[in-house]
Amino acid sequence: MKNWKIIILFVIVIIFMFSTIVLSGFWKDKTTVNKVELSGNTTLSKEEIFEFAKLNDTLICSNSLTLEMIESRMGKHPNIKKVDVSRDATVIKINISEKNPFTVASNGQEMFLVDDQLTLYSMKKEHKDIDLPVVSGLSGELGINTFGKTDLKNLKIAQYIISKCIKINKSLYNYISEINFSDSDQIILVTNDDAAFLYFIDYSAILGREKLQTLEQVKDINSSSLREAIDIKLIQLYGFLKQVRLYRPPDSFAYIDMRYEDMVVVKNKNQQAE
Secondary structure (H helix, E strand, O other): OOOHHHEEEEHHHHHHHHHHHHHHHHHOOOOOOOOEEEOOOOOOOHHHHHHHOOOHHHHOOOOOOOOHHHHHHHOOOOEEEEEEEEOOOOOOEEEEEEOOEEEEEEEEOOOOEEEEOOEEOOOOOOOOOOOOEEEEEEOOOOOOOOOOOOOHHHHHHHHHHHHHHHHOOHHHHHHEEEEEEEOOOOEEEEEEOOOOOOEEHHHHHOOOOOOOHHHHOOOOOHHHHHHHHHHHHHHHHHHHHHHHHHHHOOOOOEEOOOOOOOEEEEEEEEEEEE
């Protein structure tokens, strides 16, 4: 009888030990990360992002980094707007949002993409066919983390012009290929079809619309005088597109001058201004 009890007890112990081993292995499988998934990237490769953040699948799977640490490292990439890292059982899921540029800025030597927060980041080969207006005439100091004295002010003016064009009509937005600040006394646009200079805003003509306003204050998008002048000129330009430009052949204008009050002066190629 005692032998049977010993045998039964032995079997129970064996079953318990086996169950413990199986359950511990199952628990380990559930707590060990064995896969890293990256989504949301369009122009950035996984290799490029991980190289910048000094990450790799092995390091992430080792559980030596928290999810917040992974987010922080990847979020510092200049082309990334947001990072969301989560865990689903044995898989670490990383979803990123790349920055959405509204323009391209040039310092005369390099080109940079600019997002809606006026953050500059490098252009990649994947952006070579991107169709965005260019902001030119900025200083040689302009870089990913640096601005010249007037660069930020001019970028804000360009952002205002572009956003207003989109609100008025997409054809107006498509008509402008460049916003040029090389002449500190005025804003010059360049048309998309003729590549013609469009003399858009003369700062001195706005001076005096507000009391005690200086010329430097006029050159700031916080100036209601400048915003009002841009709004009026863009409406006039849209009217010009519908009433004049639409009925002219491509590449017919030498320049367009809108610096006059309620008048658009056009110089046709090989003809006098009208």
